[in-house]
Amino acid sequence: MSAIEFKIVKKIGEEAPFARAGILTTKHGDIETPAFVVVGTKATVKGITPEMLKDTGAQVMLSNTYHLYLQPGNEVVRDAGGLQGFSNWHGPTMTDSGGFQAFSLGAAFGKNITKFTKGESEILLQSRRDESSPLKPAQIDANGVMFRSVIDGSVHYFTPEKSIQIQHDLGADIIFAFDECTSPQEPYAYQAEAMDRTHRWAKQSLMYHVFDEQGKIKEASERQALFGIVQGGRSEKLRKESAEVLKNMTITLPDGSTKGFDGFGIGGSFAKEDMTTAVEWVNGILPEDKPRHLLGIGEAEDLFEAVEKGCDLFDCVMPTRNGRTGTLLTKYGKMNISNAKYVNDFTKIEDGCECYTCKNYSRAYISHLFRAKEMLGGTLATIHNIYFTVQLVKNIRESILNDTFFKFKKEFLSLYHKEE
Ligand SMILES: [Zn+2]
Known part of the structure; x- marks a missing residue:
């Protein structure tokens, strides 16, 4: 073989x-x-x-x-x-x-x-x-x-x-x-x-x-x-x-x-x-x-x-490199978790995300980790960003199998903005 x-x-x-x-x-x-x-x-x-x-x-x-x-x-x-x-x-x-x-x-x-x-x-x-x-x-x-x-x-x-x-x-x-x-x-x-x-x-x-x-x-x-x-x-x-x-x-x-x-x-x-x-x-x-x-x-x-x-x-390297610097990928585009507006934001990074980070932690906590320069911040952000990218490609695969690729592409990209 x-x-x-x-x-x-x-x-x-x-x-x-x-x-x-x-x-x-x-x-x-x-x-x-x-x-x-x-x-x-x-x-x-x-x-x-x-x-x-x-x-x-x-x-x-x-x-x-x-x-x-x-x-x-x-x-x-x-x-x-x-x-x-x-x-x-x-x-x-x-x-x-x-x-x-x-x-x-x-x-x-x-x-x-x-x-x-x-x-x-x-x-x-x-x-x-x-x-x-x-x-x-x-x-x-x-x-x-x-x-x-x-x-x-x-x-x-x-x-x-x-x-x-x-x-x-x-x-x-x-x-x-x-x-x-x-x-x-x-x-x-x-x-x-x-x-x-x-x-x-x-x-x-x-x-x-x-x-x-x-x-x-x-x-x-x-x-x-x-x-x-x-x-x-x-x-x-x-x-x-x-x-x-x-x-x-x-x-x-x-x-x-x-x-x-x-x-x-x-x-x-x-x-x-x-x-x-x-x-x-x-x-x-x-x-x-x-x-x-x-x-x-x-x-x-x-x-x-x-x-x-x-x-x-x-x-x-984008998803992992971004994760280490506190830039998180979401269906709406990239977010900088160190931004002041997340200090008191107790929601998840991305609503509906099934990753370990989103299942267990808030934006406020991850924002705190980055501000305090705690190692766990980069780890949690990396997990989310890999999950996001891997799942996106898995969903693209599903859309090919279901004959919905072009519809999915249009819908996804209409929400996703590259810069925050
Ligand atoms: Zn997540």
Whole structure:
């Protein structure tokens, strides 16, 4: 049996790419798709235990190859029995390739930049052209990327083979091919060059994932699924080319059969207005029967758009990062719980929410925790925000199954305002 199996239960829409509901079977359990993948960067979803995570309805956790390689080291995680054994999260897991962090964090090392949200692609762009930057363009070469550790500034080199080896040690059910994530502001010529490099690295990742030095099939490739990552920036031509190349990328096994990617990631930092069109171009080409993961997306309206255009999986630090800073997600939009108006507000964060936090605590209490800088504040807010996002995607799934997707989308987004 292959590392994963993917079954589409229902498809809706006028023409491809269709919105779909499916079941993705991994060695550590099933994921009902579309699904929101919770980010546990360093093998922990910050501030909550795996039991709390499970209680939110979360099905799958994504950890970060770059961070776990630097700390505690992939061998430590391997010797603990992989991510599941190490973290005590026993459901399905994923790891990213580490490419994005190697580029963005490595490029910014020593520049006193600590926040990486929407501006990170711009930071990368500047750093690449900044002669004083520790990561000069020459340090991205045909074989990989040299970067500095965010922890101690030590120098490291990632290649496709290295990324896959680390991800084999981490042992997640779904892993990603090594890629270069470009800024949408990069010129076309650079996007094309980076995309070709990503394709070469994808092939190397696939080879290393499957074959050992003697040309025998690695056991890890039967346990872990490998997703290729589509890049190409905001160019229709490049995005379509990337989807086409990765869709057809296969290697020949000793028995004469061929093996390609088990699924696909859609990468890149999108300018807001580009996301839907880029996803539509790509999913119109990618094979229907393989899962598609849109990397780094988690805002409500983006989730609806991405599902409508045929994506199955999403991950984003937004719900957890917002939770830690006291920004709570509700069906009316985001609320800042530290706001003075909540000091005496003894209602729940969101009426009707079934999460642990809303079942047991008031806005006033959570507001107090944040003002008093108590640890529990971030924990309770994180639980609610994960529950909110996970449930939203579950409800989107239900609406596909019930043929009410477009009605649900319209109703939800008419109430939901992005800013408070
Ligand atoms: Zn709640």
